[in-house]
Amino acid sequence: MTGTPWLDHRQMAAWVRFVAVLELLPGVLDSQLRRDSGVTHFDYFVMAVLSETPGRTLRMAELAGATNSTLSRLSHVVQRLEERGLVERFPGPGDRRVTNARLTEDGWAMMQAAAPGHVATVRRHVIDVLTPEQVDQLAAISDAMLAGIDPPGPMAAGYRRYDGPDGAGNDDDARHR
Numbered sequence: 001m002t003g004t005p006w007l008d009h010r011q012m013a014a015w016v017r018f019v020a021v022l023e024l025l026p027g028v029l030d031s032q033l034r035r036d037s038g039v040t041h042f043d044y045f046v047m048a049v050l051s052e053t054p055g056r057t058l059r060m061a062e063l064a065g066a067t068n069s070t071l072s073r074l075s076h077v078v079q080r081l082e083e084r085g086l087v088e089r090f091p092g093p094g095d096r097r098v099t100n101a102r103l104t105e106d107g108w109a110m111m112q113a114a115a116p117g118h119v120a121t122v123r124r125h126v127i128d129v130l131t132p133e134q135v136d137q138l139a140a141i142s143d144a145m146l147a148g149i150d151p152p153g154p155m156a157a158g159y160r161r162y163d164g165p166d167g168a169g170n171d172d173d174a175r176h177r
Contacts, residue, residue, distance in 0.1 A: 036114065044111075049066045050107070055102065059100055087103055
């Protein structure tokens with residue numbers, strides 16, 4: 001294939017390391033949450049998004065956008081969470097064609113119990129292995145990539161919410177991610 005701008009050695013070294021992180025980190029997060037809380041990382045992510053919304057409630061379509069999920073996949077996940085009493089679904093007020101999902105009190109309690117272990121895992125494998133400067137660089141690198149793959153996309157509200165005037169955002173909300 002002529003004309004293809006192949007990666008040079010330096011670029012390839014960065015790329016394969018990044019791919020390794022993309023492949024390994026989800027398993028690390030998933031294993032800890034399954035072991036300690038009996039939920040997958042995606043289950044936790046769905047509940048974390050709900051936990052950070054007014055009334056701990058969102059329309060299923062909005063929740064799908066916020067979690068980068070199809071409605072079909074989200075529906076299966078929410079059904080499993082419903083069976084455990086962690087989430088409930090109900091028709092939207094005034095429009096029965098709309099379905100809302102709400103984190104239950106049991107779901108909120110599970111989130112509060114699961115969050116410390118999840119945060120410890122995130123710290124151990126991501127944050128604490130970086131210098132403060134590298135954490136800032138990670139945010140900047142992630143922003144550059146997100147600009148190309150999620151330009152004001154459905155997930156932007158979730159990751160932009162921590163961009164406060166001092167760059168710190170609302171630390172109270174950050175405890176569940």
